[in-house]
Amino acid sequence: MMKNKSLIIKRISAIVLAVAVLIFIIDFLNRLLTPKYMSGPLDGAFIAEYYKETTDHDAVFLGDCEVFSNISPVYLWENYGVTSFVRGSAQQLIWQSYYLLRDTLRYETPDIVVFNVLSLMYNEPQNEAYNRITLDGMRFSFDKIGAVFSSMTEGESAIEYFLPFLRFHSRWSSLEPDDFKYLYKKDKVTHNGYYMRVDIKPVESLPTVRKLSDYTFGSRAMEYLDKILALCRKKGIELVLMKAPSLVPHWYDEWDAQVVDYAEKNGLLYINVLAAADEIDIDYKLDTFDAGMHMNLTGAEKVTEYIGGILTEKYSLTDHRGDAKYESVWADKVKFYYDMIEAQKAELAEYGRLIHFGAAAKEE
Amino acid sequence: MKLLSKKMLCYKIASLLLVFTLAASFPLALASCGGGDDTDTTTTTPIISSDTKENGTGNDTANNNDEEFVFVYNGVTIAMHAPADPIIAALGEPSSTYEKPSCAFQGNDYYYNYGSFEVSAYEDGAERCIYSVYLIDDLVETPEGLFIGATESEVSSIYGEDGRLDNGSYRFIRGNSILNVIIENGVVTAIEYVAKVN
Numbered sequence: 001m002m003k004n005k006s007l008i009i010k011r012i013s014a015i016v017l018a019v020a021v022l023i024f025i026i027d028f029l030n031r032l033l034t035p036k037y038m039s040g041p042l043d044g045a046f047i048a049e050y051y052k053e054t055t056d057h058d059a060v061f062l063g064d065c066e067v068f069s070n071i072s073p074v075y076l077w078e079n080y081g082v083t084s085f086v087r088g089s090a091q092q093l094i095w096q097s098y099y100l101l102r103d104t105l106r107y108e109t110p111d112i113v114v115f116n117v118l119s120l121m122y123n124e125p126q127n128e129a130y131n132r133i134t135l136d137g138m139r140f141s142f143d144k145i146g147a148v149f150s151s152m153t154e155g156e157s158a159i160e161y162f163l164p165f166l167r168f169h170s171r172w173s174s175l176e177p178d179d180f181k182y183l184y185k186k187d188k189v190t191h192n193g194y195y196m197r198v199d200i201k202p203v204e205s206l207p208t209v210r211k212l213s214d215y216t217f218g219s220r221a222m223e224y225l226d227k228i229l230a231l232c233r234k235k236g237i238e239l240v241l242m243k244a245p246s247l248v249p250h251w252y253d254e255w256d257a258q259v260v261d262y263a264e265k266n267g268l269l270y271i272n273v274l275a276a277a278d279e280i281d282i283d284y285k286l287d288t289f290d291a292g293m294h295m296n297l298t299g300a301e302k303v304t305e306y307i308g309g310i311l312t313e314k315y316s317l318t319d320h321r322g323d324a325k326y327e328s329v330w331a332d333k334v335k336f337y338y339d340m341i342e343a344q345k346a347e348l349a350e351y352g353r354l355i356h357f358g359a360a361a362k363e364e
Numbered sequence: 365m366k367l368l369s370k371k372m373l374c375y376k377i378a379s380l381l382l383v384f385t386l387a388a389s390f391p392l393a394l395a396s397c398g399g400g401d402d403t404d405t406t407t408t409t410p411i412i413s414s415d416t417k418e419n420g421t422g423n424d425t426a427n428n429n430d431e432e433f434v435f436v437y438n439g440v441t442i443a444m445h446a447p448a449d450p451i452i453a454a455l456g457e458p459s460s461t462y463e464k465p466s467c468a469f470q471g472n473d474y475y476y477n478y479g480s481f482e483v484s485a486y487e488d489g490a491e492r493c494i495y496s497v498y499l500i501d502d503l504v505e506t507p508e509g510l511f512i513g514a515t516e517s518e519v520s521s522i523y524g525e526d527g528r529l530d531n532g533s534y535r536f537i538r539g540n541s542i543l544n545v546i547i548e549n550g551v552v553t554a555i556e557y558v559a560k561v562n
Binding site for chain 2: 127204205206207208210211212213214248290291292293
């Protein structure tokens with residue numbers, strides 16, 4: 001009897017050990033083989049940075065590159081005492097924004113959610129590269145499952161999003177030092193989701209504005225805007241719509257009219273910063289780092305000043321400056337912000353261009 | 365430095381062993397992600413994103429042969445997904461150019477304006493490839509004879525009715541190329557060739 005009991009315990013222990021080893025191996029392989037985005041393009045590292053936050057936020061920004069390069073939470077903090085985070089990612093599609101909002105609400109309930117409307121132009125999943133940039137950074141949850149299934153393009157497999165080593169196993173032969181260096185800990189590359197660039201590339205010319213066969217936003221895109229609105233209302237969150245002042249891709253008047261109409265019908269605030277570009281003194285010769293697509297630091301701070309003024313005036317947000325709970329946390333963020341400004345300026349002075357900070361395709 | 369390299373080597377050997385171990389444990393799973401194409405293609409997909417609803421996800425009814433739609437200018441043939449550099453060189457100096465990083469910073473998108481038409485290209489690794497040609501005025505026309513200002517009936521007589529969309533415009537698909545014809549008030553107001561993204 002005792003012998004049998006001992007045998008059972010041994011077998012259970014062996015099974016537990018085997019499962020633990022298997023989990024460790026899978027976790028290790030996922031970490032090892034998944035691209036790290038710590039040099040070259042950094043944008044695949046943005047989404048995961050949210051999970052390092054230790055304090056809550058008054059405002060959360062959702063959307064594509066038009067939020068992560070145009071809104072500076074540190075500027076909002078320093079000038080308005082508003083705490084915020086940008087959950088932005090390259091070509092973030094609206095269903096991904098919806099699931100990122102759900103994901104965010106698992107941790108906190110902000111007063112305001114600001115959604116950038118450019119992604120309404122997309123009614124279908126676009127491509128795997130963009131999906132990866134948004135989805136690989138999400139922690140596993142039912143919301144990630146929803147995001148994956150709503151985002152996959154033809155031929156993609158959901159399991160490869162949950163076990164990314166299955167997708168990236170071919171990288172084993174081309175692993176780089178970064179893959180080992182950032183195995184368990186990555187550097188912080190954004191400022192609460194804001195991707196900083198201090199360099200300048202002025203707008204000299206723009207592509208021809210091309211006519212479209214249909215300017216109506218797709219039904220799927222609008223369905224997810226409805227879902228975002230419903231979720232915000234359910235949680236008592238104010239939803240605000242915004243359009244960044246980026247000149248490319250072209251923002252058609254027909255698109256803008258649909259957003260204006262939607263905002264009016266649903267009693268939402270819509271802040272069209274593109275239309276206010278002159279008013280807030282955006283200079284497309286100085287305030288963009290890639291000829292009009294993304295704002296650089298000076299442009300982003302002008303945009304943030306404008307949006308911060310509107311939000312604090314309309315929605316009596318608490319000024320947290322002086323609140324010990326936030327002061328020390330944000331002091332670190334402010335230091336990191338100004339240190340990076342100095343580092344980027346020093347690099348610009350030395351090389352005449354940025355070669356780190358995600359500026360080069362592959363850093364030396 | 366030397367120590368780091370040894371450490372790195374150990375890590376690499378360990379990771380290789382683990383990959384092989386797991387590969388043996390998950391033969392079905394690994395087989396499903398190979399399929400003769402297990403290279404990491406996540407950074408090589410064309411990602412110019414001007415026309416969002418038109419990258420081959422729409423009406424395929426005109427996709428009835430293996431030929432491609434091509435635009436020809438001064439004897440230079442511009443085919444979708446073709447290497448762009450020799451084409452741009454053959455076309456001569458553009459009147460203006462525009463270069464921007466793709467939204468995801470995975471290479472640049474390029475626009476070359478030649479007055480009556482504009483060519484765009486995407487980066488595929490080290491190579492630039494044609495993504496689109498947009499006709500701007502009626503000084504140029506398609507090889508089949510369609511031009512801006514033509515009537516809707518001329519569109520259907522040249523290309524057929526199969527590509528007609530609900531909104532009155534046309535989208536024809538041949539191989540990896542899409543021909544968009546925008547109709548406003550019964551008249552062609554825009555013609556665009558776009559590379560089909562699979």
